[in-house]
Amino acid sequence: MEWLIFGFLSLWLLVSVFGTLFLKNPVHVILAFLSVILAIAGIFLHLGAELLAGLQLIIYAVAIIVFYVLVITTIPWEKVKKFEGIYKREALMAVPFLLISFLPIAYMVLKGKFAVSQKVITEGNIQSVGKALFTNYLFPFEVASVILLTAMIGAILLGRKEE
């Protein structure tokens, strides 16, 4: 049963990844990326990370996708259409390189030994992640808010029209 769910989710993910890579129209690419995000949220649920699955849906599927679509509507469509598709020569160059870099990593993952599970989590996922986030990782959590503020100021500064 577990492998059935794995097969379904990973097949869905691979099909939508290929759609993201090779579709021509940018709107279709963004729709395929939305499909990727939904598949990854399903995988997170399968791996028992409910909090991240919800956050993936809220942040990626709502905020980031809507932002991409908004930017596509602001840019003139002819400029977007002028450069679509892929570079063929670079694709031919990149395939063997990425295959060669995939195979040793896959070999190491398959043959290597991983650390065994030591502690058993008894409480729920959201509870334990929240506890870790607000005790051990409180300072990075606060720094993350500063990063978001800086990104917001930078985006306003970059997107401003020059008079």
Next chain:
Amino acid sequence: MKIEVAYILISIFLFLSGLFGVIIRKNLITLLVSTELMLNGVNLGLVSMDKMVGGVEGQVFALFMLTVAAAEVAVGLGLVVAIFRLRGYEGSSEITQLRD
């Protein structure tokens, strides 16, 4: 083979296909979408590693990575809009200068 190992393989594939998209894509917006694919691949690897080891730290890091992804998409799309406003700088092969 445990199921987490299979998910780690999937995450490596996702990261490398994001890199492939960054190399081959012509349009700037689709290029940014490919970087999002890379970020998602790293997230998937962290969460599956977490399931294997039995901790929650990977999920905390994945949460921070979501924050970084939001910041990156805000700044990156702002840059894309600013580039599209210039004349003659629309494709990823035409941007060869950092300033006028």
